[in-house]
Amino acid sequence: MSILKRFPALIFDFDGTLTDSAPDITLGLNRLLAQEGRRELPLSMVHHMIGDGAGRLVEQAFAATGVALTPAELGPMTARYLAIYGALPVDRSCIYPDVVDTLTALKQAGHRLGLCTNKPAGISVDLLGELGLDTLFDAVAGGDSVARRKPHPDPLLFVMDRLGVDAGGAVMVGDNANDVAAARGAGVPAVAVAYGYPRMPLAELGADIIIDRFADLPTALARLV
Incomplete structure (x- = not known):
């Protein structure tokens, strides 16, 4: 079975x-804290502190x-933090190496791409545009798109619905336990990148495959087929 046939939809954390x-x-938080x-x-x-949504981020920053x-x-x-941020x-240098080329190749191969993040949806869409990534994505779910954020599977299911796939046709790619938990809850495989913000040892994430470079994603997907 081809990668495209097995995984017509590829869904990514941000x-x-x-x-x-x-x-x-960090800059946005520190400006708020200074105020x-x-x-x-x-x-x-x-x-x-990253990964649980803006509210939890601000709460943890002040608690610290x-x-x-x-x-x-x-x-x-x-709300003040989000306005500053x-x-x-x-x-655009904040985009990790190989992300643009790999996403472009996957899109051109016929995959539908989705974004599933705990960032607010509006900011996420704006950032995709400013980073020049917006044309690559077919659906976006933010932390405010549904009632419950990751690690609940709801936002991932939201994106899958808009991409027109069920659990048999999608894979989640992220960097922390929230992404893996959402994938498990939605019944889809999880690929974790090794360079992000995992907040725990990589081996404890429970991902199906861990990749060191984003360019390794197509090879990882082939192993999951």
């Missing part, structure tokens, strides 16, 4: 999988500086 977004996320008179956080610390945001404070503070200039 942060830590397609782009090294941690520096900009609130809090200390800045190092990039290495923020790496471990000794402030426990109340539910009433968290919403407005998250969304206004940052986008540098």
